[in-house]
Amino acid sequence: MNDELLTIGAFAARARLSAKALRLYDRLGLLAPAQVDVASGYRYYRADQIERARLVALMRQLDMPLARIAEIVEAPDGATAADRLGAYWADVETRVAGQRTLAEYLRGRLSGRSSEMNAKFVIETVDVPEQVLITETRHVLAGELPAWIGASLGRLESASRECGGITAPPFVVYHSEVSMESDGPAESCVPVADESAARAWVERHGRSWETKVRVEPAQRLAYTRITKAQVAHPQILAAFEAVEAWIPKNGLWQAGPCREVYFAEWDALGAEDPACDVAFPVR
Structure with missing residues (x-):
């Protein structure tokens, strides 16, 4: 086995991920192993895949859909990847702002202030x-x-x-x-x-x-x-x-x-x- 290849256990430890997460990323097409042993099914990874693995894990912490993560990690260059991440986060902030406004509206209704809120409208x-x-x-x-x-x-x-x-x-x-x-x-x-x-x-x-x-x-x-x-x-x-x-x-x-x-x-x-x-x- 080439010394540049890491077993899934060794790669998981260096990427600070679990083997289970790596298998999931493989199934979803986000991070395929560099090599799979035909006889045993063991997965092997290259050391230069660690950065991608860590990026995927961090983006998962943003509750980013897997399809959006794939768009980012497959970007042709870093600037495009950064722009795609920025566009996703702008969408998140817009959604959260709308949810915040809705929560305030619901608080008013639940606290019995509907008449007070209605009075604001001419x-x-x-x-x-x-x-x-x-x-x-x-x-x-x-x-x-x-x-x-x-x-x-x-x-x-x-x-x-x-x-x-x-x-x-x-x-x-x-x-x-x-x-x-x-x-x-x-x-x-x-x-x-x-x-x-x-x-x-x-x-x-x-x-x-x-x-x-x-x-x-x-x-x-x-x-x-x-x-x-x-x-x-x-x-x-x-x-x-x-x-x-x-x-x-x-x-x-x-x-x-x-x-x-x-x-x-x-x-x-x-x-x-x-x-x-x-x-x-x-x-």
Whole structure:
């Protein structure tokens, strides 16, 4: 046996890992032995594999999925590997920030401060005229929702140029709950000027994106406005619940599913400028 090769026991000791972990990394394709004895099945490793073994073990301590670890250790150079690790950790920090906000929201609910939280929202009503809508509907989970909203509204806004142009702010209707367990559906809607042109466009393109035309009757909305700084799932959920609680207290009845109404590109707005309304149709 070549002196440069180490038995799995010796390699595990130098890499500060267990033989069991090394066998797992082998099965997952993260760290294959340099040589396997055909007769005995014994695994042998090179000394220059120790660094990779230690890196894999350290990244496992970050709760990093094995597929992401593989992307990093297979990177063509150190700079690319570092960038991939940085991108993973940025995703983690974004997720943890959202979870922290959700935890604070849940603490408020569990401690009986729902009324206090609802009082922070200014709720009004507005009468909306009849609208011709081009829409795209999708069953989508919460984690996929932001990307789908942006993509679907982009497609519909592009289509609106063939339908007489946009006549009012776009919005998304939640026909059922969208969460990590429930997939809606949600419906992206863009009001347009020309119903005939809209129906012709949908006839040509609708099957590709589950796109339809519908005419929404004139109605009244109860709504509250949230800012760009508040656009995160717990704040949006709190806003919807505040409007939902306000409706019966003011002698109204909920007449349809909740929606978010968008006004402008958020990137062009200051932190204190209006971002969107969360609303319910009422009667």
